[in-house]
Amino acid sequence: MERPLEPLWRGLLVYRVLTLVSSVAVVLYTLDEFASPVGAMVVLAVMTGWTAVTTYGYFGGLPGARDGRGRFAIADLAVTSGVMAATLLVQSPAQIAADDPVMGSIWTPGAVLACALFWGVRGGLAAAAVISGMLLLISATFRTELGDIELILLVGIVIGFASTVLRRSAERLRRAVAAEAAARERERLARAVHDGVLQVLGLLRRRGAELGGDAGELGALAGEQEFALRTLLTTGPAPVDGEGRRDLAAALRVAATSRVVVSTPAHPVELPAHAVDELVGVVGAALANVERHVGPHAPVWVLLECTDEGVEISVRDEGPGIPEGRLDDAADEGRLGVARSMRGRVRDLGGEIVCETGPERGTEWIIRLSR
The missing domain is CATH 3.30.565.10 (Histidine kinase-like ATPase, C-terminal domain)
Structure with missing residues (x-):
């Protein structure tokens, strides 16, 4: 498994598209309540364009290519924060006082998911802290946003932990498969070598010990090489x-x-x-x-x-x-x-x-x- 988190990244893309559709529908339904309807439409355009960009970035690129999703996740967090900050420019004071959903709404946790997938629990918590901080800056009251903040933090922790566990499990599986393949190859080589090289080295060692003198030294060297070759075949690099x-x-x-x-x-x-x-x-x-x-x-x-x-x-x-x-x-x-x-x-x-x-x-x- 070269990329064990690929299904989760695909799920993030689906989440981003579905939440974009939901956010667009909510904004269009309440467009006449905004202080700047044109500004709200511009923000929706930015969200749509950025969703397309992240769809390309989070798709993983070509097999074997360098994984650049970490950079996309950081950029995603910055763009998401900007979308949320635009709430103060496009919403009316009445909307802000009533704690209407911020610009982006349920679309915004996508950046937390991306950071959690790429960096694990620490990345998820850091991104959740940024998004939560933006909520507190925009919200009229702390209490109304407390539930959302708790959910965002939990998402960062749970997805980050899951990504770490999946990476470690995939690495253990990869090493086990590689070790099994190496063991089978060593067994195959051992059978071939045993029929030739090892038998000759063993014969040289025994005959050298019987003859003594210079032949004994050659026999001892042959014995050392026999031992080293057997060790290499049984352990491998x-x-x-x-x-x-x-x-x-x-x-x-x-x-x-x-x-x-x-x-x-x-x-x-x-x-x-x-x-x-x-x-x-x-x-x-x-x-x-x-x-x-x-x-x-x-x-x-x-x-x-x-x-x-x-x-x-x-x-x-x-x-x-x-x-x-x-x-x-x-x-x-x-x-x-x-x-x-x-x-x-x-x-x-x-x-x-x-x-x-x-x-x-x-x-x-x-x-x-x-x-």
Whole structure:
């Protein structure tokens, strides 16, 4: 469901047309009571024209096009407020004193509905407050408008809540369908890969262990690749949701191998997709440094934790550690792997990265990022 609120937007268009017809009929029936009948007709013309404009704007445009209904909703609120304000110019003092319906009447809550559909409860309440304020400015007495104000506020809350629930439900459905499709594709690939690549890697691992020496090292590497491939086939990459967010925990778990232990929370840790990509890149650079400087078989522990401020990732090994000042010397010599691949990425995200190391105590990179 790309646009779960589409039926409600269609309903808003029908509401706008029907209430326009009703408002026009009421004004025409009482036209001789207006202080400025011509002005009243001009207001009706504005309402008719604006209803046509919003019908186009709220229709949603072409599939895949950018949704501009938020801008239309703001403009709708402004035009509706102007129509209501015109009451003071076109109605007679007797009509205002008798609390006759304002210009627009039941046509005016359409702007509240539009804001509630697009922005949820907050948008509905804000628009309802604007329309209610206009009613109070025009009305002769507060008490007579109290019932209308209550209804407008309730409409903003109820429709806003409904739109939020529908969006979340549609997003959960979309993710479930995507996960099911991805799982079926992984199963298909797993069957094909198991008959070929995984069996060959498994054979290399077993024969290498039997032969030892250089063949044993090749067998160990084949075993790591077999483990990584099995992990990829069973977990898959973390999908991106409709709001451009990904599960960092799922993305990090893909890095697990026989020597890389990844520990993450059981629940999803969602961050903007670009932030997840950058953090995974930082962790990958740290793992590459361990393999390069400690050894291809050195164990590594990756830990993801959720804190009150955000998320924290640690990458720890049990190597000889990094001598003091070595990272700064490497940067001065032009070897910018750590400075650019790790520190630069984290700094661009607005986070911090700390290296805790020392002789014979290993190295631990700690990455902190606020949500």
